[in-house]
Amino acid sequence: MKKVTKSIVLVLILAGFVACEGEKKEGEKTYTEADVTEHSTRLNDWFQEQFKLDLKDSPEMQTYIGDKTDYDKWNDISPAGEAKDLQKAKDRLKWLNENVDVAGLDKSAALSYKLYMQRMSNHINDYRYRLYNYPLNQMHGMQAEIPAFLINMHQIKDKGDAEAYIARLNGLKDLFAQLEANLKEREKAGILPPKFVFDHIISDSENIVKGKPFDASTVNSTLWEDFTSKIATLELEEADRKTLEKQAKDALINAVKPAYSSLVVLLKEQKQLATNDDGAWKFPNGLEFYNNALARTTTTKMTAFEIHKLGLDEVARIHNEMKVIKDQVGFKGSLQEFFVFMKNDNQFYFPATAEGRKEYMDKATEIINTMKSRLDELFITKPKADIRVKAVEAFREKSAGKAFYQQPALDGSRPGTYYANMYAMKAMPSYQMEALAYHEGIPGHHMQIAIAQELENVPMFRKLGGYTAYVEGWGLYSEFIPKEMGFYSDPYSDFGRLAMELWRACRLVVDTGIHTKKWTRQKGIDYYVTNTPNALSDAVKMVERHIVMPSQATAYKVGMNKIIELRKNAKEKLGAKFDIREFHEVVLSNGAVPLNVLSDLVDEWIASKN
16 A cells, blocks of 8 residues: 555545444434435535545645646645644534434445544544654655655656646755654654664655766666656657756756755754654553554454454464475474575575566566456456556665555556565565465455445545555455465465465564564564564564554454454355355445444345345
């Protein structure tokens, strides 16, 4: 999943579920079919109006969905902008309470109402934690996401698009001024990342302003390369091309470089103030914040203690399944020795060369294409949007995760993208290729997110929204489904599947360990190295992710377990009537929902079959 500045997508994806205290009770009024249609249509029209208001306030979201209204602007990330969003949530909750009777809504509209009420309530309740994040971090910080946004989202189809790109380059100065103010506000509130984070974000920032036209280098800088390559495809008069290039160069030198240079100065100052404390416990009311974050992320009432214990139990179970494979392939040592063998034996790694990286990408594409040919066995609805496999861009590959998914444009102008990180080939073993591609691509995030975006007759907030436990639970469940289809025929690849699941089980242990038990960064790294076959670089990146994104990584295993539990229950109750394609249709056909709502939807489907 993917994340820029204070975009609506990030807010929606990270939002969770709590019971909505303001939900209306059913009244005594009897509604005719025509009344229900009228009432539901009115509500859906209102949802669309609210989406348009949010869209108007978010130029980045506009670009994200292919709308070029404010193609030359950035989002407002100031405290005033956040206060405006808070007031919108309060006004919306008030309108819903005063104008909607759930008894008069059809099934889809009633679900939309419930989800929207919950979302607005969460937004209001969570405002007290608005400073409890790191706008700059190695995972999705603005220092890297802003250039990535321009490269991946800002398409240039004509001269006007190019001029808008230049305007955005010039706008970085004001945007980063807001960013610096936000960083200083967090500093005053006692919320600073640990010292190691600063090394990543300072490096990212400095990399953006290296190369032509910033210095005498013969190598183009990232943004200059992007802009010039994009306008090279346009049919322009030579004079117009030169004018655009001059304007872009001026913007890079006079706006982008000063913005990043000023930011780096502040970051170096804040690094001196930062400590090596890693967990959310260090914040004012940090444990309360973390418990709230767990509720939002998992959409359950599970406590940190329960999540930690679940992780320990799942690690033990998966270790036992791995021992079976270890014996199957004839390895005589212990499981930990087998981990060392898997980490170090060259047969499991592509060469760290251009040829090796190409071989990896070609194989990943082949895995995706093979699964494409089998989708009819699993799904009734399939997305219209295509998917591509792409290497993470060089400017951010050092700090980015090993793999992630970027959803397609709503207007069909951009396919979904499975990103694989080719920076450290020792972190991309061949035995994990299948599971990684299934999770990030198909049948994982691409199926779930693209289908949601293409749903008809549902409000836009449901097409673009998400709940991390649902979204990532589906991704992890999608690593398991191919096993039942005969994939993972190589025992080492099946071991890779288990290794990926084990990784997510360890996350439950380490995330709660860091944020409630005061585990250090090193203790978290040691836990991964001891209990998994993954590379040390994987462990370092994962622990650093836990630290800057409290609770997020707990969603995967909690969500997967719930989906498997619901499927098992449906099989037991339906027997021969159970159809895996219908089950997946229920799971995916409503867009992302909290896990308790997903449970209700599956129960309704089971009842309809009996």
